[in-house]
Amino acid sequence: MSFQMYVPTRTLFGVGELNNLHSQKMPGKKAMIVISNGKSTRSNYYLDRTEEQLNMAGVETVLFDKVEANPLKSTVMDGSLFARENNCDFIVALGGGSVMDASKAMAIMSTNDGDLWDYVSSGTGKGKAIANTPLPIVAITTTAGTGSETDYGAVITNAETKEKTGIVHESLFPYLAIVDPELMTTVPPKFTAYQGFDALFHSVEGYISNKANVMSDMVGITAIENVSRNLERAVKDGNDLEAREKIAFGNYLSGIEMCVGSTSSQHSLEHAMSAYHQDLPHGAGLIILSKAYFTFFIERNVCHEKFIKMAKAMGMEDAKEPMDFINALTKLQEACGVSDLKMSDYGIKPEEFKMMAENAMSTMGFLFTCDRISLTIEDCISIYEKSYK
Structure with a gap:
């Protein structure tokens, strides 16, 4: 009956829980909100609602809106540079699995030098240790598919090498997750x-x-x-x-x-x-x-x-x-x-x-x-x- 279990993420689960984001202790003062390159997060007002909740919590925000399905390493590197340039001290991943995975990888590269593939342990990755603690992540999932709001891994595609693989590290567990089924009703x-x-x-x-x-x-x-x-x-x-x-x-x-x-x-x-x-x-x-x-x-x-x-x-x-x-x-x-x-x-x-x-x-x-x-x-x-x- 042996097993090991470590899932440290605080999770707010249930209909309407996005409305309680502002009452939670935040891991920083300035957040990079990460969304997909599509329209749904804006058109369904999930972005507006999230920004409002963060502002109520006293958090300043900037927006990175370039994540594609099957997120690319190049996008991760762009997002991490954006976070550095804007002095963000945490990331809010608002979207589905692609957004949450990309955000986790951005969290690594926002505090560590080099290329993401330096820290990937499989394929052509160099398997270097993550020296600096990644930025904290608040995961707000708008889909029910990957469980990425719960776990400590991210899957990213390297278009140059045609590799799609995961990077796993305990520091990638989200600090806070909001699983609000109300945000999933608009998924086609x-x-x-x-x-x-x-x-x-x-x-x-x-x-x-x-x-x-x-x-x-x-x-x-x-x-x-x-x-x-x-x-x-x-x-x-x-x-x-x-x-x-x-x-x-x-x-x-x-x-x-x-x-x-x-x-x-x-x-x-x-x-x-x-x-x-x-x-x-x-x-x-x-x-x-x-x-x-x-x-x-x-x-x-x-x-x-x-x-x-x-x-x-x-x-x-x-x-x-x-x-x-x-x-x-x-x-x-x-x-x-x-x-x-x-x-x-x-x-x-x-x-x-x-x-x-x-x-x-x-x-x-x-x-x-x-x-x-x-x-x-x-x-x-x-x-x-x-x-x-």
Whole structure:
């Protein structure tokens, strides 16, 4: 029953909690607010509301609004320079997983010299120790997908080397997180689905990984139940606050799962896809891979009982066989309108599979060590092939 758990972030969870930001103790006096390069944060007044709350707390703000989906190292470096030039002493990440991940990386580079890849430990990263404590982060999530408001990692793409990988450090736990489902009601249906499946797969991968333990299992199966049983409702009615709140809870738990357990190589395989194809949403890539990926483990008799338990958590109460999980997963993807996603729609070609498999293993090989059985390059290529349409 051994496990290790360290999740120090103070979290305000629930509908309307953004309104309580001003009453919290702030980690500094001048914040760089980081948002995406899209329009939704402004048009839905989330930025205005956040600025108002920070001003009420006596915090001066400046805005960095250039973060793209699958955030780039170059953007991180631009943001960290902006924070330095404006003498910011903390960062407010207002947005989804991309914004929160980019903000964590900016927090590192706002106080440390050199290039972000100097501090990345995998792939072509130099693996240098982070000498100076990163800027504190207040994470205000507007999506339910990555659990980045909970955990201590950031995933960034290096466009020069075609690497998409994580940087992990205990100082990257947000100082404060606000998880307000009210901010998620404006997420369009397809992105609600992509993000929801990302949250789901964090816990599914963790549940069958070799890092699983009693704590991660408890957290993971609860996350799986909350996300899977409410995602269709949120996709069909974005204003369904009850569904949004339960998915947000599942996503928050999936972040904790990554702290007390681990994800697995499915994430490595997807990161290789979006490293070469920047426009591929991470959640969409995971959906494309998911049935072939999990079937691979079922066919090799890996933790059959856990697959049955996950199928039951997803609503298939009479599940008796491991493949019932795949059936439940297929049914959910069909209900959410994402069962027909195609690699080819994003420009991915079969001749890239070997290159992507090698990229996944060299760039994020550490997640392959979390699998209960070892995948070969040929196994990875086969999973890509079976996922291809």
